[in-house]
Amino acid sequence: MNELFRDTFRYRELIWALAVKELTIRYKRSLLGFLWALLNPMLLMLVLSVVFSKILVSAQPHYAIFLLSMLLPWTFFSQSLSYAAESIVGNADLIKKVRVAKLVFPIAAVVSNMINLLLSFIPLILIVLVMRHPFYWTWLYLPVPLLALAILTLGATFFFATANVYYRDVAHIVQIVLQVWFYVTPIIYSVEAFPAKYHIFFKLNPVIYVLNGFRLGVYYGLLPTPASVIASFTCAFAALYLGFRIFRKHQDDFVFYV
Amino acid sequence: MNDSSLAISVQNVSQRFRVIHERPDTVRELFAKFKGKRISYRDFLAVSDVSFDVRRGEILGIIGRNGSGKSTLLKIIAGVYRPTTGTVVVNGTLAPLIELGAGMHHELTGRENILLNGLLMGYSKETMRERQQKIIEFADIGDFIDAPVKQYSSGMYMRLAFAVATEINPDILVVDEILAVGDFAFQEKCVNRLRAFRAAGKTIILVSHSLSQIEEQCDRVILLEKGKMTIDGSPSEAIKAYLGESTMEEPMLVESPSPRA
Numbered sequence: 001m002n003e004l005f006r007d008t009f010r011y012r013e014l015i016w017a018l019a020v021k022e023l024t025i026r027y028k029r030s031l032l033g034f035l036w037a038l039l040n041p042m043l044l045m046l047v048l049s050v051v052f053s054k055i056l057v058s059a060q061p062h063y064a065i066f067l068l069s070m071l072l073p074w075t076f077f078s079q080s081l082s083y084a085a086e087s088i089v090g091n092a093d094l095i096k097k098v099r100v101a102k103l104v105f106p107i108a109a110v111v112s113n114m115i116n117l118l119l120s121f122i123p124l125i126l127i128v129l130v131m132r133h134p135f136y137w138t139w140l141y142l143p144v145p146l147l148a149l150a151i152l153t154l155g156a157t158f159f160f161a162t163a164n165v166y167y168r169d170v171a172h173i174v175q176i177v178l179q180v181w182f183y184v185t186p187i188i189y190s191v192e193a194f195p196a197k198y199h200i201f202f203k204l205n206p207v208i209y210v211l212n213g214f215r216l217g218v219y220y221g222l223l224p225t226p227a228s229v230i231a232s233f234t235c236a237f238a239a240l241y242l243g244f245r246i247f248r249k250h251q252d253d254f255v256f257y258v
Numbered sequence: 259m260n261d262s263s264l265a266i267s268v269q270n271v272s273q274r275f276r277v278i279h280e281r282p283d284t285v286r287e288l289f290a291k292f293k294g295k296r297i298s299y300r301d302f303l304a305v306s307d308v309s310f311d312v313r314r315g316e317i318l319g320i321i322g323r324n325g326s327g328k329s330t331l332l333k334i335i336a337g338v339y340r341p342t343t344g345t346v347v348v349n350g351t352l353a354p355l356i357e358l359g360a361g362m363h364h365e366l367t368g369r370e371n372i373l374l375n376g377l378l379m380g381y382s383k384e385t386m387r388e389r390q391q392k393i394i395e396f397a398d399i400g401d402f403i404d405a406p407v408k409q410y411s412s413g414m415y416m417r418l419a420f421a422v423a424t425e426i427n428p429d430i431l432v433v434d435e436i437l438a439v440g441d442f443a444f445q446e447k448c449v450n451r452l453r454a455f456r457a458a459g460k461t462i463i464l465v466s467h468s469l470s471q472i473e474e475q476c477d478r479v480i481l482l483e484k485g486k487m488t489i490d491g492s493p494s495e496a497i498k499a500y501l502g503e504s505t506m507e508e509p510m511l512v513e514s515p516s517p518r519a
Contacts, residue, residue, distance in 0.1 A: 094378070099354070
């Protein structure tokens with residue numbers, strides 16, 4: 001773990017350059033460029049508000065905000081994992097030719113997606129203003145779940161990046177797992193829609209504590225309970241510890257498998 | 259390594275590669291293991307128990323046939339591979355020129371690549387900003403410096419790569435068969451730069467199939483044969499052995515199955 005912090009600091013300029021490179025390349029050949037990061041949630045919101053206010057009548061008022069407050073961090077998580085699987089294999093050329101600390105690639109992938117997430121909060125703010133949803137002071141608390149989410153995602157990223165080096169199937173499996181995971185996590189619905197006896201099932205989901213922090217702050221104007229904050233950071237650090245351990249154990253062999 | 263006059267010390271280095279036949283890169287491989295099926299593979303030693311030292315300011319040549327382990331050895335020295343056994347100690351900063359444009363990204367411009375390349379080699383943003391102008395001058399590719407690298411000709415690519423690697427002023431330069439690229443004027447520029455490096459007391463490891471270049475540039479030459487080091491001596495000695503090795507096997511290659519009609 002010490003090594004992780006030390007090397008992250010040591011290679012911070014490289015990590016930043018790689019993350020910026022990632023974003024530059026993603027948007028370079030498109031006319032709207034970075035605007036896509038803003039437009040995606042905007043358009044999604046438009047679709048949702050039509051579907052849920054005109055066609056299906058939702059139990060949640062201001063459903064778009066209810067949804068986006070959790071969907072945006074989830075999108076960060078799932079996109080990071082999709083990129084994670086490719087973060088080592090996709091940089092095979094570099095790894096085979098240059099001596100480079102391997103951990104910069106997964107970290108850069110997470111950083112570039114984090115920039116995307118932060119950008120996507122701009123349309124969320126606009127939506128909150130347009131729908132006249134109250135602007136709660138609990139927005140100020142959001143950096144805390146953001147930190148837990150980043151740590152959790154980084155841990156998972158290390159794990160999937162390593163696994164995909166050895167078994168390329170992992171990239172495909174991740175996609176399927178993420179789809180199932182999306183539906184079993186109360187993102188498009190509320191836990192309250194289920195009888196209390198099923199709530200235990202949701203509590204086993206390691207991402208729910210941190211995602212809930214976003215929804216509470218943005219939609220309900222509440223702070224999470226101390227127990228759920230502790231749970232979210234426990235999950236996050238457990239993921240980082242395990243993910244990095246596996247990554248570190250195998251990183252010197254990546255060059256022979258990519 | 260106690261001796262501070264050494265730039266590089268390679269001790270008993272071996273590199274084993276596993277060649278898997280029909281590459282079961284997937285979960286099938288796992289299933290095969292469960293079923294007790296053998297996955298067919300073969301281990302081979304690309305580099306076998308090689309030891310040598312390179313003194314500061316020395317120009318060392320490495321020669322050998324294709325597949326003799328030259329590039330693998332360079333990659334071990336450059337830190338790309340961790341050797342299966344043995345140790346490598348490198349004193350000072352090392353710039354690898356192993357493959358053309360290693361670390362260049364096609365979508366980025368030359369200027370962006372200079373920064374990224376420098377950072378990948380472990381230099382700071384500040385250093386790269388200071389050196390940027392000199393790198394651009396040496397590469398001498400005009401307006402193309404602000405065009406994406408994918409639009410470069412291979413010569414331009416190479417010029418930029420060479421400029422980045424040498425302008426950042428490393429203590430040790432590892433060069434693999436790249437001086438053959440580029441036009442005559444640029445080749446001369448490269449050779450001059452290598453001379454200047456040498457004059458500045460820097461260490462160079464040079465891999466080349468151009469024996470005249472090896473003879474001209476190197477103080478000492480290593481000959482690799484099937485991963486083993488067979489000669490460590492003067493350029494003329496190593497080249498003689500290398501040519502002898504070739505001529506000995508040559509008759510087999512030109513052997514004709516049918517007698518004269």
